[in-house]
Amino acid sequence: MLNLFSQARRVAGRAAFGAAALALAGAGVPAHAQETIKVGVLHSLSGTMAISETTLKDTVLFMVQEQNAKGGVLGKKLEAVVVDPASNWPLFAEKARELLSKDKVAVVFGCWTSVSRKSVLPVFKELNGLLFYPVQYEGEESERNVFYTGAAPNQQAIPAVDYLMENEDVQRWVLAGTDYVYPRTTNKILEAYLKSKGVKAEDIMINYTPFGHSDWQTIVADIKKFGSAGKKTAVVSTINGDANVPFYKELGNQGIKATDIPVVAFSVGEEELAGIDTKPLVGHLAAWNYFQSVDVPENKDFIKKWQAYTKNDKRVTNDPMEATVIGFNMWVKAVEKAGTTDPDAVIDSIIGVSVPNLSGGYSAMMPNHHITKPVLIGEIKDDGQFDIVEQTPGLIVAEEWSPHLEGSKDLIADWRKPLNCGNFNVKTGKCGGAGQ
Amino acid sequence: MNSRARLRGSGRALLVALLAFCAMLSGSLAGSLALSRAAQAQDISAPLAQLANDNYADTEAALGALALSGSPAAAQIVAALADGKLVYSSTAPRQIFIRTDTGLIDPLTMQAVAPAPAVKPVRVNNRVRRAIEAANGALSLVSPDPAKRIDAAIAVARSRDEAALPALDTALAKESNPKVKTALVLARASILIAKEGITPAERIAAVQLVAAEGNQEALAILRGVPDSAAPEVKQAATDAIAGIERNLATWAIAQNIWYGVSLGSVLLLAAIGLAITFGVMGVINMAHGEMVMLGAYTTFVVQEVIRQNYPGLFDWSLIIAIPLAFLFTGLIGVLIERTVIRFLYGRALETLLATWGISLILQQAIRTIFGPTNREVGAPSWMSGSFELGHMSVTYGRLWIIVFALIVFIALLTVLRVTRIGLEMRAVTQNRRMAAAMGIRTNWVDAMTFGLGSGIAGIAGVALSQIDNVSPNLGQSYIIDSFLVVVFGGVGNLWGTLVGAMSLGIANKMLEPYAGAVLGKIALLVIVILFIQKRPRGLFALKGRSIEA
Numbered sequence: 001m002l003n004l005f006s007q008a009r010r011v012a013g014r015a016a017f018g019a020a021a022l023a024l025a026g027a028g029v030p031a032h033a034q035e036t037i038k039v040g041v042l043h044s045l046s047g048t049m050a051i052s053e054t055t056l057k058d059t060v061l062f063m064v065q066e067q068n069a070k071g072g073v074l075g076k077k078l079e080a081v082v083v084d085p086a087s088n089w090p091l092f093a094e095k096a097r098e099l100l101s102k103d104k105v106a107v108v109f110g111c112w113t114s115v116s117r118k119s120v121l122p123v124f125k126e127l128n129g130l131l132f133y134p135v136q137y138e139g140e141e142s143e144r145n146v147f148y149t150g151a152a153p154n155q156q157a158i159p160a161v162d163y164l165m166e167n168e169d170v171q172r173w174v175l176a177g178t179d180y181v182y183p184r185t186t187n188k189i190l191e192a193y194l195k196s197k198g199v200k201a202e203d204i205m206i207n208y209t210p211f212g213h214s215d216w217q218t219i220v221a222d223i224k225k226f227g228s229a230g231k232k233t234a235v236v237s238t239i240n241g242d243a244n245v246p247f248y249k250e251l252g253n254q255g256i257k258a259t260d261i262p263v264v265a266f267s268v269g270e271e272e273l274a275g276i277d278t279k280p281l282v283g284h285l286a287a288w289n290y291f292q293s294v295d296v297p298e299n300k301d302f303i304k305k306w307q308a309y310t311k312n313d314k315r316v317t318n319d320p321m322e323a324t325v326i327g328f329n330m331w332v333k334a335v336e337k338a339g340t341t342d343p344d345a346v347i348d349s350i351i352g353v354s355v356p357n358l359s360g361g362y363s364a365m366m367p368n369h370h371i372t373k374p375v376l377i378g379e380i381k382d383d384g385q386f387d388i389v390e391q392t393p394g395l396i397v398a399e400e401w402s403p404h405l406e407g408s409k410d411l412i413a414d415w416r417k418p419l420n421c422g423n424f425n426v427k428t429g430k431c432g433g434a435g436q
Numbered sequence: 437m438n439s440r441a442r443l444r445g446s447g448r449a450l451l452v453a454l455l456a457f458c459a460m461l462s463g464s465l466a467g468s469l470a471l472s473r474a475a476q477a478q479d480i481s482a483p484l485a486q487l488a489n490d491n492y493a494d495t496e497a498a499l500g501a502l503a504l505s506g507s508p509a510a511a512q513i514v515a516a517l518a519d520g521k522l523v524y525s526s527t528a529p530r531q532i533f534i535r536t537d538t539g540l541i542d543p544l545t546m547q548a549v550a551p552a553p554a555v556k557p558v559r560v561n562n563r564v565r566r567a568i569e570a571a572n573g574a575l576s577l578v579s580p581d582p583a584k585r586i587d588a589a590i591a592v593a594r595s596r597d598e599a600a601l602p603a604l605d606t607a608l609a610k611e612s613n614p615k616v617k618t619a620l621v622l623a624r625a626s627i628l629i630a631k632e633g634i635t636p637a638e639r640i641a642a643v644q645l646v647a648a649e650g651n652q653e654a655l656a657i658l659r660g661v662p663d664s665a666a667p668e669v670k671q672a673a674t675d676a677i678a679g680i681e682r683n684l685a686t687w688a689i690a691q692n693i694w695y696g697v698s699l700g701s702v703l704l705l706a707a708i709g710l711a712i713t714f715g716v717m718g719v720i721n722m723a724h725g726e727m728v729m730l731g732a733y734t735t736f737v738v739q740e741v742i743r744q745n746y747p748g749l750f751d752w753s754l755i756i757a758i759p760l761a762f763l764f765t766g767l768i769g770v771l772i773e774r775t776v777i778r779f780l781y782g783r784a785l786e787t788l789l790a791t792w793g794i795s796l797i798l799q800q801a802i803r804t805i806f807g808p809t810n811r812e813v814g815a816p817s818w819m820s821g822s823f824e825l826g827h828m829s830v831t832y833g834r835l836w837i838i839v840f841a842l843i844v845f846i847a848l849l850t851v852l853r854v855t856r857i858g859l860e861m862r863a864v865t866q867n868r869r870m871a872a873a874m875g876i877r878t879n880w881v882d883a884m885t886f887g888l889g890s891g892i893a894g895i896a897g898v899a900l901s902q903i904d905n906v907s908p909n910l911g912q913s914y915i916i917d918s919f920l921v922v923v924f925g926g927v928g929n930l931w932g933t934l935v936g937a938m939s940l941g942i943a944n945k946m947l948e949p950y951a952g953a954v955l956g957k958i959a960l961l962v963i964v965i966l967f968i969q970k971r972p973r974g975l976f977a978l979k980g981r982s983i984e985a
Contacts (some may be wrong), residue, residue, distance in 0.1 A: 046800055048909055050808040168562060179954050209953040212913045214904045215702070217695040217834070218948045230656040245810060245905045253822055253831040259565050277814050283562045379561055382520075389492070389561045 036079035037072070037341055039064060040099035042110025042120070042131075047087025051242065052320070053112050055271060056134060057082060059321045060109045062309045063328040073332055074339070081105055089119045096120040100127040106341035107132065107331050109324060114138060114181050121146070128343050132327035134320045136266060136288075138185035142400045142413030142422035144347060148370045149327040150320060151289055152398035153189050157236070159375040160264045160287035161190060163390050164234045165197070168262060172203045172233040174223050179208040183238035186266070190236060192404040203231065213243045216250040224254060227261045235263040244268050245276050248284075258283025258379070270316035273384040281380045289359070289373040290322035291386040296360035316384075322358045329355040330365055351416060361395065368413035369422075370398030480507045484543070487513075487522065488530035492561050499567045509543050516543075518568045523555035532558075577603070582613045589619035593626040594653070601627055621645065626657045629673075636666040643669065647676035651827055655680055687827040692945050698834040700941025701841035704934060705900065706914040707921035708845060709893030711933040713769075715922050716865050717885055719777055720784055722791040724918060725911025726798040727890045730768060731761040731897020732906045733802060736811045751816040754898060761894040769890025773883045781882075795911065803908040813901040837899050844895060849930055851888070861885045865928075924964050926974030936975055940964075 041060045043053035064078045072078055081103045085092040092111065099105045100123065107130040111117040114137050124131050124145040136151040164170040175190055177183025187206055194204060205226050207219060227233035239247055244267070251263065257280075264285040270292050273281075292303065302325070307313050334350035335341050354364035363371045372395040378386025401411035401423070410427045414420070421431035486498035495517075502510045512534065516522040521535040533540040533549055535557075540549040560568070569591065577588040585607075592604060601624070608620045625642035628634060643661070646654050658680070661673040706728060713721040738757040742749050749756070772794060780787045815833060822831040852858040863871040864881045872878045897910075904910060925936025940960065947956035971977070 045808075046803065048912075050803060051810065051907055051909070054808045207952070210957060212909075213953060214913060215695075215699050217698060217831075218692070218945060219953065221691065221695075221829070222949070225652060228652040228656050230659055242810075242905050242907065242909065246903055249815075249833075249903060250831075253820070253833055254829060255822055258562055259569060262562060271809055274809055274812065276810075277812060280820075283565060387559055387561065 036077050037074070038103055038105040039078050039080050040096075040103065040105035040108035040110070041080055041082045042085060042092065042095055042099060042108050043112065044087040044116075045082075045084040048242070049087040049112050049116075052271065055318070056109070056112070056320060056324050058310065059306075059324045060328065062306060063325060065309070066305070067328075067332060073335055074341070085116070089113075089115050092116045092119045093123050096123040096129070096131075097127070100124070100129040106130070106335075106343075107346075109134070109327060111135070112320075117146070130331070130343050130346060132324070132331060134323035134327055136319070138182045139189075139398070139400050139402055140185060140405070140408055142368050142370070142415075144369075144415055144420075144422065145343070146369060147327060147330070147350070147365065148398070148400070149323040149330070151373060151375075152370055152400055153186050153402060154399040155289065155373050155375055155396050156266055156287050157186050157190055158193055159392060159396070160266070160285070160377060161193065161236065163287075163377045164236075164262065164264060164285075167390070168234060169232050170234040170262075171199070171231040172205075172226065172229065173199065174205045174207065174226060174233065174235040175238070176207045176209070176219070176223070176235055177238035178211055178213070178240040178243060180211070180240070183208065183240070186238050187236075189402045189404045196404070209239070209243065211240065211243070213239075214246045216247050220247075220250045220254050220256065223261065224256060227256075233261050235261060237263050237265040238267060239265070240267055244272055248276055248281050251284075252280030258285075264377075269318040269320075270385065271318050273380065274316060276384075278380055278384045279382050282382050284380050285377055285389075286380070286386060287375065287377050288319040289375060290317075290319045290357070291376055291378045291388055292317045293378070293381075293385045293388060294359045294376070296358075298356055298360060299358045302358055317358075326355060326357055326363050326371065330371075334365075347415065359391075363395070366397060367416045368398065368400045369415055370400050372397050480509065480513075480544070484513075484532045485530070487517075487532050487558055488524040490524060490556070490558055492559070492564055495558060495560070495564050496567050499564070499571055502571075509546075513543050514568060514571050517558060517560065517564075520557050520560070522558045524558055525553040526556050527553060577607050582616050585611075585613070585616045586619045589616065589623045593619075593623035593657075598627055598631050601631075622649070629657055630660040630662060632662065632664070636669050639665060639669045640672050643672045643676055647680065650680050650683055652684070655684075684827060688949075690826075691828045692949065693942060694828060694830065696942030696945035697938065698838060698941070699945055700938035701834075701838040702900065702903065703917055703921050703941055704845065704937035705837070705841045705896035706893075707918040707925075707933055707937055708841075708848060708930075709889045709891075709896060710918045710922050711925075711930055712848075712889030712892065713886055714919070715928045715930075715933065716861065717882070717889070718784075718865075718927075719781075719886070720788045720791065721889075722788060722915065723772065723795040723798060724791075724889075724893055725913075725915035726795045727765045727769065727893035727911070728897040728900060728914055729802065729908065729911040730765045730798065731894030732813065732901035732904075732910055733806065733811070733897075734761040734764050734894065735898045735901045736806075736813050736906050739813055750814070751818060753814075754816060754819075754902075757898050758895055761898045762891040765894025765897070766887040766891030769893075770883045770887040772890075773886035777886065778879070778882060795915075799908045799911070806908075808908065811906040813906050815902055819902060833902055837902065840899050844892065845930070845934055848888075848892060852930070857881070857884060861888075920961075920964060923968065924974055926976035929974075929976040932974055932976035939975075 039060065041057050043057040044050050045054055045057060061080050061082070064080045067073065068077050081099060083095040083099060085095045096108065099108055108124075109132045111120060111131070111133050112135050117133055117137075120131065121143060123129070125143070129145060131146045132149055133146055134149050136156050137148070139152040173194060175187045177187055191204060191206070195201070205222075207222070209219065223235060237244075237247075244265070262283065262285055264287060266287060268286050269288060292299075303317055306317060307315050330350060330353050331346070333353045333355055334346045337353065338345040338349035350365050351367050352364060354362045357363040357373070359374055359376065361374055363373055365371055374395055375392045376388050377390040378388050381387050400413050401408035403409045410425050411423045412426060413422045414424065415422065419431070424431050480502060483498035483501040486494040486501070499514065502513060513522060516534045523533050523535050523540070525531045525533070532543060533555060534543050535555070538548065540552045540555065541547060542549055577585060577592070579585055579588070604620060604624050604627070608617065608624065611617045611620055622645060625645040628638060628642040629646060639661075643658065646657050655677060658673050658677050661670060709727060710721060710724045713719050713724060735754065735757040738760060739750070739753045742753045742756070776790050776794065777787060780790060819833045819836055822829050852862060860871070860876050860881045861884070863874070863876060864878050864885070868878055900910070900914070904913070921936045921940060922933055924940060925932030925934070943963070944956060944960050947959050951959055968974070
């Protein structure tokens with residue numbers, strides 16, 4: 001009874017919310033009548049995260065220009081509104097509010113770190129905005145207003161571990177990460193997964209380091225020691241951006257070669273390698289859904305246009321860029337399908353929308369607001385690019401709630417009617433329930 | 437898994453094939469080789485075709501077949517593959533060539549190919565790389581160079597493959613060089629330890645041989661004693677393992693102290709400029725980290741110029757960058773002092789805010805000019821790699837940074853002690869009015885002191901560019917540590933900075949193995965806070981009349 005009641009209340013609440021949103025959208029009609037459709041860009045252009053996020057800002061601007069050259073959307077030109085949240089998490093929420101309520105943008109592309117996404121979530125819910133989030137993340141989330149075009153753990157981490165087990169015969173694992181939510185959650189999932197595959201607890205070493213850790217001598221020596229126990233050892237690295245350079249430098253200095261102890265990284269792409277001499281790193285791996293070296297015409301064409309746009313023929317592309325491109329194209333297609341930029345209409349129309357990705361296939365938006373992706377494993381080459389050594393034959397559907405974690409294995413997300421829920425518990429039949 | 441077994445099987449087959457090939461090579465006569473050369477040249481067309489498929493599994497198989505073929509071209513093809521110089525024509529029919537400086541050559545005839553077709557390199561992954569290593573190792577078991585034979589013996593010892601035993605025995609029977617012989621005997625013992633069906637006495641002898649090595653690898657080999665072995669063998673192995681572990685634990689302490697000294701030297705470099713601007717002058721200089729960053733970017737620019745114009749000078753790039761970084765950041769320091777800080781002497785809070793602002797301006801300026809991404813600063817050859825000291829590994833880069841930090845420290849001490857400007861600096865900071873009365877231009881000395889502190893920070897940037905990211909955020913990661921060192925060591929005392937940096941570095945590295953990097957850092961901060969409670973003026977407090985507030 002109580003369950004029924006609470007569910008009824010929730011449905012009623014949602015209906016009221018939807019009505020309010022519709023009314024809001026109605027009020028916004030004069031804005032739509034203007035010449036342009038505004039597109040918000042919420043990426044840090046200064047501070048710590050500028051290193052990664054500036055490229056994504058450029059990517060959205062590039063896509064806007066491309067789309068306008070094709071005649072815009074619904075006959076209107078797109079106009080980018082760029083704000084700088086300066087790597088400051090509370091400022092992300094402020095800037096998001098500014099974009100949605102002052103600039104009245106139809107959609108926002110932005111955020112990199114999970115904490116920045118969590119900080120803007122309440123704003124997007126309250127003002128019923130649309131956020132496209134383009135970075136691989138720890139999963140365990142599905143929101144009505146957010147579309148996750150980066151990888152969930154099962155679209156990056158688990159295939160990478162499978163590859164090492166099958167092709168490199170790895171039996172001992174070092175899970176090394178920076179001390180924050182993404183590595184901790186990913187490592188928890190990986191640990192459970194490895195144990196389910198019969199790896200013993202003493203063959204797993206977990207290590208966390210602070211942000212921007214620069215003195216890796218002890219840890220690299222520990223890894224070396226852990227790896228000399230007679231079983232093939234690999235490092236699974238969720239070390240965040242800036243700390244990677246000193247980590248790889250130390251690996252090179254202490255003479256750990258990829259043929260001895262391979263390192264597979266989930267946060268190291270072409271951009272990060274641009275700051276390192278990659279000769280000592282040849283053969284270390286990365287798992288992504290896209291590499292610049294993907295050898296298909298779509299990708300070559302994209303790189304050519306991108307380098308022409310940035311007027312820099314050495315400018316690299318990377319996975320979060322591809323995720324931004326896919327998200328942008330999905331939004332355009334969904335708007336054209338719905339015939340309006342109204343968020344509620346787009347949220348309904350975007351599910352099932354499928355657009356070409358840059359690795360020669362199609363990615364589709366699933367009802368859990370995540371997209372299907374191929375998984376690629378690459379080995380670092382001496383020119384800072386990746387040699388793709390493995391590609392999943394088909395596309396992988398995101399598991400937003402990991403089946404390997406106690407708290408989330410019974411949850412599913414489906415934003416279609418009638419379920420319309422981001423964390424539906426299949427055991428209790430309730431929406432909003434955490435796991436057992 | 438199937439694939440695992442397959443992989444191990446194919447690796448073993450490859451090694452056996454290679455060893456057999458070596459034995460054959462060394463045993464056969466040059467005449468018979470010459471006779472069969474034509475036929476062998478025919479033989480490798482199949483593996484060559486496999487290589488041209490550019491498929492990892494085929495490449496691995498081709499490597500094995502190549503070694504078996506006994507073709508004289510095999511070694512060269514394997515070497516070309518390792519260097520990424522083995523290419524295939526991308527148009528049908530696919531053919532394999534070796535790329536040289538002068539053009540493509542045919543691996544069979546060693547003749548230049550003209551006209552050269554469009555080619556792609558044969559791709560190599562970790563599996564293929566391991567196969568290449570095994571091939572190279574085994575090929576050099578009969579190499580005329582003793583050093584290469586030793587390497588080969590080590591490679592065999594590492595693989596611990598029973599199938600390699602006969603070839604090893606053949607090589608051992610012929611070997612005359614005592615050093616190579618020792619390596620071969622050790623390799624043989626490594627294999628015997630895990631072999632089924634040998635007498636306990638033989639196995640114990642092998643255990644003792646391996647145990648004498650006393651390193652990590654010996655441990656790994658000793659742990660491979662099979663459960664079916666006789667109890668006395670197991671006992672011998674257990675004793676040997678315990679002995680090695682005790683020995684290694686002692687070395688681990690030495691290694692940790694070395695890491696601590698190395699971290700301490702980095703802290704010293706980062707803090708020593710601040711010991712001047714904050715320690716001696718009393719300016720709370722939040723822009724200190726950005727001076728370090730500017731020094732690192734100077735190194736980057738110097739390296740770029742050298743790469744573009746004088747590539748031969750690359751090994752000297754850091755030496756060239758040191759004076760330039762000092763002058764550039766020193767100049768910026770003088771500019772900041774003249775335009776901002778001199779108006780704020782004695783007003784600590786305003787100085788803090790103003791220099792914080794300057795640091796943000798400098799960061800964003802660098803971001804605008806060089807972009808937000810990391811810049812690559814290469815390591816000169818004399819700073820790359822490592823060597824073993826006992827059971828302790830020492831990397832050259834870290835060693836040079838320690839030496840460099842000490843040189844900078846001594847140079848700075850000398851400037852302050854011996855030179856006239858050093859004397860004036862000490863005079864002004866101890867008693868400004870008296871110094872002015874003695875005819876010292878105090879304004880000028882202030883500017884020079886701040887410039888010196890900034891210049892030293894710039895020099896530190898040159899060294900830190902070798903171990904950290906060269907990005908606009910470089911300075912931020914060092915500012916907290918720098919203040920910590922200066923305050924802990926005692927404000928206004930250079931020796932305090934040295935002792936403070938080294939003790940913090942060593943304490944951090946001794947804590948890290950037990951508490952982990954995150955907790956270790958927190959524990960260290962707690963210790964410093966408690967210490968400062970007890971001794972507010974740091975390790976080495978200045979006695980007597982201090983700097984004016």
